[in-house]
Amino acid sequence: MSWARCLDATLGPPRPGDYRAAPEDFFVDEALDxxxxxxxxxxxxxxxxxxxxxxxxxxxxxxxxxxxxxxxxxxxxxxxxxxxxxxxxxxxxxxxxxxxxxxxxxxxxxxxxxxxxxPRKLKRGVHRSNRFTLRLTGEAAAADDVAARWQALCAGGVPNYFGPQRFGAGGRNLARARALLARGWRKRDDRQGMLLSSARSFLFNELLSARLQADCWATPLAGDTLMLDGTQSVFAVEQVDAELERRAAELDVHPTGPLWGTEDGAADAATPAQRFEAQLARDYPVLCAGIEQAGAKTGRRALRLRLGTPALAPLDDGGVRLEFSLPRGSFATAVLRELMDHPDFAPLPAV
Missing domain, CATH: 3.30.2350.20 (TruD, catalytic domain)
Structure with missing residues (x-):
């Protein structure tokens, strides 16, 4: 199974490229508040x-x-x-x-x-964002449409996929997660919660891909839970009006998808947004039921992310330098897969 990209419909699939020829090609600076x-x-x-x-x-x-x-x-x-x-x-x-x-x-x-x-220990997940400076090379960097792809991502946002590192090499974490959830998740078998996280991330990516294919990943639907850009604040909408559509077009609000948990099992499927989420339970009953039984609390994650202070510059060697900030929890690989044929986003094994 592979996940949809947002630019394929207008610009076609991206070409092969590279962004890690040397450690200096991938620079990350974490920012605290x-x-x-x-x-x-x-x-x-x-x-x-x-x-x-x-x-x-x-x-x-x-x-x-x-x-x-x-x-x-x-x-x-x-x-x-x-x-x-x-x-x-x-x-x-x-x-x-x-x-x-x-x-x-x-x-x-x-x-x-x-x-x-x-006075206090630094805790997980308290940073505001990460600033990336990347060097993209190969056919993708030399392609005539690289600037157009970049501008489209700056203007319309990027699908907020979990990166391939969440699923392990060859999707092994996901396969292990399915086996564990099928027999009943126990803390002693997954002390860091890595396998549980892998399963929840997979379900989120599946929903995001489904909404991309239906061309409604960036626009609100009736029954959606929306997230304010730059915050974790969410609010539910029963109906979508012109004002909400305007705010979404301006990247001020984003539709969200579930980080599956205890509140999702009995979700109503009466609205268009809820029907996408209900389909996950039908397609992946072992994962969904296992996550609920594990007691994971339902969360929400934006389907789309905005690139912070983005910049693209050509390099003398034919490559391009990309600069952008992402909120914590988002992956630079989600940006790169829209610009290049990303080998690490190979299809995962069936679950």
């Missing part, structure tokens, strides 16, 4: 890492500071084959950082850019 207060039990470090996962740095920092990895906080997981910047925190009550901590981290490939004290 606040800064360390300058005092407290937690040492906060803004770091730059290269060819390391976030958890690699967490483990190294814990070892150097003589604490457990659970005492190191971070907001988001960042790519390995890339250069990325983010904040980490480490709990050091009543003591200073170890001597030469920055030099020892640098020897492991991690630069400390800023540091400060704060």
């Amino acid at each position: 606040f800064a360390p207060e300058g005092h407290g039990e937690h040492l906060w470090l803004r770091i730059e890492k290269r060819e390391q996962t976030t958890l690699d740095v967490v483990r190294a920092l814990a070892r150097l500071c003589g604490v457990t990895p659970r005492e190191v906080g971070y907001s988001g997981m960042k790519d390995r084959f890339a250069i990325t910047r983010q904040w980490l925190s480490v709990h050091l009550p009543g003591r200073d950082a170890p001597e030469a901590l920055e030099e020892r981290l640098a020897a492991l490939g991690t630069r400390v850019l800023e540091r400060g004290r704060h």
